[in-house]
Amino acid sequence: MKLKILPPTLRLNNRYLVLDIKSEGKITKDDLVLATWDACVKFQGELGTSNFNLWVMKFFSFNSISKQMLNDYHTKFYYYRAILRCGRNFEDDVRVSLSLISKFNRKKLAITTIGTCGTIKSAVNKFIN
Template identity: 55%
Template sequence: MKLKILPPTLRLNNRYLVLEIKSNKILTKDELVAILWDGAIRFYGELETSNFNIWVMRFFDCSNEFDKFKNLQNDFYFYKSVVRCQRGLEEKFRGGALAMINMYKRNKIAISTIGISGTIKSAVNKFILNE
């Protein structure tokens, strides 16, 4: 028997955060997932973190595109990513978990939020491709 798809009224609503990441070392998408989950679990605990529904949807390496920061380009790697978060909890995730992240495996890391969107497509078009 084939499983039925949930109607839109019963699905969880998501918001997509566009993050800008600066790091001393090269990061991968899997490492970013670990960084975000680790920061959220340390600040909120497992029960509250499970409600956030965090996942990295897109990951972009922007290290070669920052010509205006050529003097910093040798010191840092620049990335942008689209992260899924449950609607209504995105401010809690931004204010607590993202603000607490500054180190990962003895490497400095800085994460800032560029914007929030309702779909992945509009997040990429507004905040990543237009800059």
């Protein structure tokens, strides 16, 4: 017996946040997942975070930094971009939770949201490429 597929009217609508990540040390996709969940649970609690439907869809690493940036900060930072899925009406709550992250594993970490899209394809086309 086949499983029935939900019709589009009954499916949950998602939004995709494009994140710009600057870290003092190297991080992986798993580190980003832990930092995101930790920040959301601390700020919104377990019940609120469970409604967010969070999932890291894609993770991109940008190893090149300009000499101008290196001179401005006097420190080497690692730059990443990620696409984070969340529920349709919870984008602002997730953004606030992510903005409160300052350190993870004793390394400075800054996460900012570049934009919000309705599909992964449009998020990659607008903000990653």
